[in-house]
Amino acid sequence: MPQDYPLIVVNDVDYSYLNGTVALKKINLKIFKGELVGIMGKNGAGKTTLIRTFNGLIRPTNGNIYINAENIKSKTTGTLSQKVGIIFQNPQHQVFSNTVEEEIKYSLKSLNLSKSETQFKTDEILKKFNLDKYRERSPLNLSGGETKKLAVASIFCRDPEILIFDEPTLGQDAKEISFFIELINSEMKKGKTIIIVTHNIEFAMEYIPRTVLMADGKIVADGPTKKIITHEFLVTKSALVLPQISQFNLALNKIGIACPDTIYSKNTMIEFLADYIRNKSKVVSGENN
Amino acid sequence: MSLEFLNAFKFQKKNTFVHNLDPRAKLLFSIVYSISALMFTEIVPLFIIFLTLIPMILLGKMVKEWIRSIRGLSFLVIMIIVLNTFFISLGYAIAMIIRISIMITAFSIFFLTVHPNDLALSLISMKVPYPYAFSFSLAFRFVPTIANEAQNIMDAQQSRGYEMKTSGLINQIKNLFPLLVPLIICSIKRAFNVAEALESRAFGSFKDRTYYYIIEYKFKDWLFTIYLICFFIITIYVRIHFSFMPEWFAWEMGV
Numbered sequence: 426m427p428q429d430y431p432l433i434v435v436n437d438v439d440y441s442y443l444n445g446t447v448a449l450k451k452i453n454l455k456i457f458k459g460e461l462v463g464i465m466g467k468n469g470a471g472k473t474t475l476i477r478t479f480n481g482l483i484r485p486t487n488g489n490i491y492i493n494a495e496n497i498k499s500k501t502t503g504t505l506s507q508k509v510g511i512i513f514q515n516p517q518h519q520v521f522s523n524t525v526e527e528e529i530k531y532s533l534k535s536l537n538l539s540k541s542e543t544q545f546k547t548d549e550i551l552k553k554f555n556l557d558k559y560r561e562r563s564p565l566n567l568s569g570g571e572t573k574k575l576a577v578a579s580i581f582c583r584d585p586e587i588l589i590f591d592e593p594t595l596g597q598d599a600k601e602i603s604f605f606i607e608l609i610n611s612e613m614k615k616g617k618t619i620i621i622v623t624h625n626i627e628f629a630m631e632y633i634p635r636t637v638l639m640a641d642g643k644i645v646a647d648g649p650t651k652k653i654i655t656h657e658f659l660v661t662k663s664a665l666v667l668p669q670i671s672q673f674n675l676a677l678n679k680i681g682i683a684c685p686d687t688i689y690s691k692n693t694m695i696e697f698l699a700d701y702i703r704n705k706s707k708v709v710s711g712e713n714n
Numbered sequence: 715m716s717l718e719f720l721n722a723f724k725f726q727k728k729n730t731f732v733h734n735l736d737p738r739a740k741l742l743f744s745i746v747y748s749i750s751a752l753m754f755t756e757i758v759p760l761f762i763i764f765l766t767l768i769p770m771i772l773l774g775k776m777v778k779e780w781i782r783s784i785r786g787l788s789f790l791v792i793m794i795i796v797l798n799t800f801f802i803s804l805g806y807a808i809a810m811i812i813r814i815s816i817m818i819t820a821f822s823i824f825f826l827t828v829h830p831n832d833l834a835l836s837l838i839s840m841k842v843p844y845p846y847a848f849s850f851s852l853a854f855r856f857v858p859t860i861a862n863e864a865q866n867i868m869d870a871q872q873s874r875g876y877e878m879k880t881s882g883l884i885n886q887i888k889n890l891f892p893l894l895v896p897l898i899i900c901s902i903k904r905a906f907n908v909a910e911a912l913e914s915r916a917f918g919s920f921k922d923r924t925y926y927y928i929i930e931y932k933f934k935d936w937l938f939t940i941y942l943i944c945f946f947i948i949t950i951y952v953r954i955h956f957s958f959m960p961e962w963f964a965w966e967m968g969v
Binding site: 443444445477480482502503506507509510511512513515517518519520521531532534535536565576579580583 | 778782863866867869870871872873874875876877891892894895896899900903
């Protein structure tokens with residue numbers, strides 16, 4: 426459960442790239458401890474730029490970022506990466522070791538653990554991610570899904586307080602997505618704060634309670650996911666597509682079936698339609714009698 | 715460390731005198747200026763050569779991009795100052811900085827103003843076989859993409875505790891592996907993908923091919939070439955007769 430304590434505070438943050446592109450404009454955001462937050466928006470909206478400021482990969486042109494009430498301005502990326510772990514879109518960007526086991530050990534290297542502790546943590550994480558059987562295999566020979574798992578595992582083994590995923594469902598099959606969802610749930614139970622950058626609106630609708638919607642480097646909406654991503658204007662502005670359930674809802678309203686816009690799940694929609702058909706058949710049978 | 719400075723070498727479409735020049739004339743310009751810079755180790759002649767580049771930057775409306783390319787190489791400049799001052803002299807270090815600035819500026823002007831397609835066309839007109847000309851222009855086009863990829867790899871590694879700065883030469887070499895291995899693998903994969911995409915679009919199925927755009931050497935290109943030839947002749951003359959030049963020409967810093 427999220428606590429009242431804001432873990433990440435973003436204060437009037439601007440960021441411009443060297444080529445003059447303004448990627449972030451006056452961003453103000455609070456993310457609470459234990460929260461699961463989604464960041465959505467069209468390509469180039471500033472989502473990835475924003476998350477890269479959280480562990481100091483890029484420094485804001487203006488404004489401040491506080492993590493655990495500490496301004497991160499003077500902190501190095503090395504220090505910040507112990508608190509904030511970012512799992513990037515392309516897992517191929519980080520694998521380089523000879524074996525899967527060494528890949529995990531490399532992530533643990535900067536934590537200054539003893540040899541036995543490093544081995545223990547490596548074994549534990551490999552088991553957790555079902556990568557134990559590939560321990561001696563080259564990470565370059567793993568499948569796309571397994572490489573992604575390895576990339577996630579190499580951040581998880583560092584046990585950061587804040588976990589940030591950039592497009593975690595991209596190119597993943599159903600089994601891999603459900604493994605990822607289980608993983609998020611178990612981390613949430615441990616009180617971790619999770620931020621997910623995604624374009625997958627159905628995934629966000631089902632699993633992410635709060636969404637920050639970005640467009641042209643600004644936050645255009647921040648609130649309950651279900652309200653934001655079923656809002657036709659906001660969704661169109663962010664070049665997203667309404668969830669299928671909302672599209673179905675609109676279609677029903679167009680043909681004269683007054684469907685309430687508070688229906689967000691398949692089950693509620695089925696219940697609504699069942700009630701509607703039941704009532705309609707009662708009216709028809711009444712008319713016939 | 716940011717590799718964003720490599721974008722300063724990326725073609726930008728503008729309608730200026732420099733942009734509209736023939737790519738072959740601009741290639742000649744970069745070569746002439748680079749050779750001229752290599753001919754001198756004295757501050758004054760190098761500085762004069764450097765000054766003659768400024769009108770090109772202004773005419774091409776690329777002051778910002780040029781500053782960015784020079785700023786991005788500040789690390790190299792510091793290295794040159796430190797090593798040359800330590801082993802030779804400060805005056806020599808400054809001369810070397812001007813020399814490298816001339817070469818970077820000349821090639822930066824070339825890359826910023828020549829579209830990769832025009833580069834291929836100009837190579838073809840110089841009788842370079844099409845597959846080689848195309849590969850060269852493709853490699854040139856991929857420089858910013860690879861720079862971008864290198865930045866992403868750096869970010870991914872830093873997110874799991876990779877430290878850019880380590881002490882000791884061996885450690886610094888070792889430290890390059892987490893960056894170089896993924897970069898090489900990703901580049902090889904991209905090369906295979908591009909090759910497959912090209913083959914699926916019938917690349918090389920006909921030996922002779924026609925071109926939609928044809929580049930032409932116009933009057934202004936000839937004028938520019940004549941200027942370059944004159945400039946080069948003067949530079950060579952000055953180099954050969956350097957001892958007959960006024961005293962101030964061979965001025966050296968007394969440090």
